[in-house]
Amino acid sequence: MQPVTGVQRVAREVVRAMDQLVADRQLPWAAHARLRIVCEAGADVSDLGLRATEVERTSGKATGHLWEQAVLPRHVRGGHLLCLGNTAPLVMLAAGQPVTVMIHDLSYQQFPGAYRLRYRLGHRMMLPFLLRRARKLLTVSETEKAVLTGLHPPALESIRVVRNGGWRDGAVSRRDRERPVDGHQPYVLYVGSLSARKNIHGVLATATLLAREDGIATVLVGSASDILAPIAASVPDDIRHLVRFAGQVNDLDTLAGIYRDAACLLFPSFYEASPLPPLEAMSFGCPAVVSAIPSMTERCGRAATYVDPASVDDMVAAVRSVIGSPSCIAEQVERGYQRALRWTWRSQAQAVLSALLEGAKEDLTPQARPEGGEDAWFGRERAATLSL
Numbered sequence: 001m002q003p004v005t006g007v008q009r010v011a012r013e014v015v016r017a018m019d020q021l022v023a024d025r026q027l028p029w030a031a032h033a034r035l036r037i038v039c040e041a042g043a044d045v046s047d048l049g050l051r052a053t054e055v056e057r058t059s060g061k062a063t064g065h066l067w068e069q070a071v072l073p074r075h076v077r078g079g080h081l082l083c084l085g086n087t088a089p090l091v092m093l094a095a096g097q098p099v100t101v102m103i104h105d106l107s108y109q110q111f112p113g114a115y116r117l118r119y120r121l122g123h124r125m126m127l128p129f130l131l132r133r134a135r136k137l138l139t140v141s142e143t144e145k146a147v148l149t150g151l152h153p154p155a156l157e158s159i160r161v162v163r164n165g166g167w168r169d170g171a172v173s174r175r176d177r178e179r180p181v182d183g184h185q186p187y188v189l190y191v192g193s194l195s196a197r198k199n200i201h202g203v204l205a206t207a208t209l210l211a212r213e214d215g216i217a218t219v220l221v222g223s224a225s226d227i228l229a230p231i232a233a234s235v236p237d238d239i240r241h242l243v244r245f246a247g248q249v250n251d252l253d254t255l256a257g258i259y260r261d262a263a264c265l266l267f268p269s270f271y272e273a274s275p276l277p278p279l280e281a282m283s284f285g286c287p288a289v290v291s292a293i294p295s296m297t298e299r300c301g302r303a304a305t306y307v308d309p310a311s312v313d314d315m316v317a318a319v320r321s322v323i324g325s326p327s328c329i330a331e332q333v334e335r336g337y338q339r340a341l342r343w344t345w346r347s348q349a350q351a352v353l354s355a356l357l358e359g360a361k362e363d364l365t366p367q368a369r370p371e372g373g374e375d376a377w378f379g380r381e382r383a384a385t386l387s388l
Helices: 006-023 064-075 090-094 117-133 142-151 153-158 200-214 237-242 252-261 277-283 294-303 312-324 326-342 345-363 381-386
Strands: 035-039 053-057 081-083 099-102 136-139 159-161 187-191 217-221 243-247 264-267 288-291 305-307
Touching: 006 035, 006 053, 006 345, 064 090, 090 117, 099 345, 117 142, 117 153, 136 142, 136 153, 136 345, 142 153, 142 159, 142 294, 153 159, 159 345, 187 200, 187 252, 187 277, 200 217, 200 237, 200 243, 200 312, 217 252, 237 243, 252 277, 264 277, 264 312, 277 288, 277 294, 277 326, 288 294, 288 312, 294 326, 305 312, 312 326
Parallel strands: 035 053, 081 099, 099 136, 136 159, 187 217, 187 264, 217 243, 264 288, 288 305
Antiparallel strands: none
16 A cells, blocks of 8 residues: 555565465465455555465555554454554554564664654654564564664563565576676666665765766665655756656566666665665675665675765765776675575565464464474474574
8 A cells, every 4th residue: 555665565575475485385384374464445465476365455444554553453353463564553452462563673763853753753652562562573683673672671572583585586597687788887876765864865975976076877766755854955957967866666677677787786874674775786786885884784794895874985985996896896796696695585474474373372272272282383494484
């Protein structure tokens, strides 16, 4: 029901991968899992390719958070509710019903000026309920787990780290990573929301210097939204032809081509939990220049070039270094590809299902549990999943 940016992309890919795991019975306990999506009447699930998941569309005019709080609880009917977008029905949390919530990040607390007031207030009200009442809390990095635990130490027992995947599993071949032929005009690429916490002003300042001094173009993929504070930014007239705003790109084939043709990705965000663009770029042989913050080093390892996001000079120098060194590019491309192979949506879906079934096992009486004890639920996959 929403534009597909980071949180929505994660939710869709996780649901898609969970469905595949259950449909193909790829895990020992898959036969015991039943999946059902409860959604608004107009929800688009056409690209998920669901085979094992029932889709239940509700009626009525309620949408958005009103639908989530007032309509969704009436349709759970004793199941274990998985909410993948930072919020959950308060009535279910208050009643102690089994609810697992994925908290992607707390950027509205770290960078309040980047978000509209109503968004900040709504999430600030919701967070204490999630930390204290959710059966399980899922988050996407060890860095973010530490932040959540610092806010409410008792939540440590219920938090599970389920790291994001990158590009759609199995959709990138070696041929897809081939760099453009000679004669192609390279450009620096930014992918993300046009937000202050993403350092959009630093990106534009870097783009301006690269355009004026090197004649290098920059393409920005992404848009603002109604939850973000307006961005006051403009491109000087003399370089307008070298700085292009491509807007939101939801078509994956189109986005893949943009990554493939880019000279490098510039992603100097001030705050992230487990960002998608760096690993997406790595999947297509596009070197990544990213901010030197803990979550980014956890995500990218030795496969990226790190910069001080507060220093435009540092970002300009890093981009020039990456673009200007063929040997550096070849080495980083290979490291990036290996890094991208490490984080998959399948592994994240496994971790999510494992957390859910831990809760399901706790809800069952001994008589209702499947024969074979704990191994019937988790099998050998459990250790691999929880050690990601």
